[in-house]
Amino acid sequence: MTDRLGRTAPPTERSTPTARWRALLVLFALPGVALASWVSRTPAIRDALEASTAQMGLVLFGLSIGSMSGILSSTPLVRRWGTRTVIAISITLMVTGLAVLGTASTLGIQAGAFTGLLLFGLGMGSSEIAINIEGADVERLAGRPLMPLLHGTFSAGTVVGSLLGLAFAHAEVAVLWHLLGVAAAGAGTVALAIPAIPGGFGRERSSRRGGIGPAARRQLQLWAQPRIALLGCVVLGMALAEGAANDWLPLLMVDGHGVDPATGSLLFALFAASMTTGRFTGSWLVTRFGRAQVVRASAVCAGIGLVLVIVAEHHALAVAGVVLWGLGAALGFPLAISAAGDGDGDTTARVSAVATAGYIAFLVGPPLLGFLGERFGLQHAMLAVLALVACAAVTAPAVRAPGDSRR
Template identity: 55%
Template sequence: MLLAALVGIAPIYIAIQAIPDGTGKNAADGTQHGEKGVPFYRDIQLLLIGVVVLAMAFAEGSANDWLPLLMVDGHGFSPTSGSLIYAGFTLGMTVGRFTGGWFIDRYSRVAVVRASALMGALGIGLIIFIDSAWVAGVSVVLWGLGASLGFPLTISAASDTGPDAPTRVSVVATTGYLAFLVGPPLLGYLGEHYGLRSAMLVVLALVILAAIVAKAVAKPDTKTQTAMENS
């Protein structure tokens, strides 16, 4: 699976390189926005947003692919119970997606992303370190709630934190999709050698890192936003 994922990256990279400059822009964009600014690989804020989406997409993808088996092999649940526990994760994801807008309207985007990452880290950590059926059931809901808003909020942050929004969004979206593509096979490889619970330490570390750098998704202040629009 890991080899197949790595092979799948090559066509994506080639396709991105083949897209002509200016694709998706109006003819007047060059006059309106001026220069694009620094290349994306030198844009520290964009790279940190990429770290956040990488971690949160990794957390979501790893649960989608491995959570039932993690419950069976790592905690001794039956296959049926493992699938039911996975339903708790999807419940958390659904609730997070439907209620996220309410929290974003009342708190900053940074606060919501950081709280989501910490909630996800708590859920993943409990699953890794605690042997308890009811703790596992609660933890997967926390995991789902924590992972639910990472991808959409980082896409939003990429679009309004700098010039050349289409390029910024494509970079962040591609990073997230690569995490979905490469992350689960990598965890499968680690799980085969060290066990799935130990493999999830990688996910836990990344989600904690996302909480640390969550300030990168902050909305620009009014003056900065006006300057970007008029540049």
């Protein structure tokens, strides 16, 4: 089966639409479990590494380098090998990085932790682009909003991972055994799920596919289109709101609000649960109110939550801020991906371009917040996130679906 762009997706016995959908639910959830597993243990990892806030920022920079490499290489790799191969290799790298991070943390080796996050980021960045390309195609074929639900499984995965982290931290289980267990479970899960992904989907037979350089130039040309640029603004702000919480919320609550590490992990679980709730209700909200109104309301909600977490002196208000932050950050990213998939033409390139902006913010922004946090404090560093969330609220009309007059 070949589409108008020369991409092939030969059917396989296990690649039925239902099996593909179920596999995508698993493949979206797995990175969430893996990410939350180590994020929920960041206080313990920081202590084991004896790292300052700035040094943790440098360790997290390994995640940034790996993520950017994975993000930029994913689209040309998908065009050459197809989504299934890219997803399989990428998630293998991701779980390997998790195991290296656990080992390095136990040994107190900051360079090893950097390397583990480098591998983790390389695998996560590449796999997330590929599974979003898959998800956008499934949504297009279904003719109804499915991306919020798929991203909801990622958030559900973060809930599972954060609760595991909380339980292991409370039981004083070593970070090494925690992360090695998650890595082993992840490797087994992807081995079971990957055969249901069509073997050739996304592969392009034409000579136009080129390498990373030509692919990057084509994405830059896409950014010259006003709608893609506006979608990039939406996804930058909303993905940074999510990524900042994923990397820094436990430490923000421990250092800024004086809670203990176990409570910090619990509050991260609350954030993840709030995001999951927002995403699982997203399809209904979009059908009822339209994409643009939902994204604008989401940005306002996230902004209010951030303000409460930054300025509140009472724990109850800060906890309310965590909930609002999670609810508000839930839908901006998946709805921008849905908007990128609208219309004819090379949807793979459009989805990849917008997803790239999101993952730049999601994975690269938080380490930069670490440097701001060292200089001004983590609470004040979150003002940068608040500013980009405000930009997302202003540019929300860009996500409106064709033919939808609701603003």
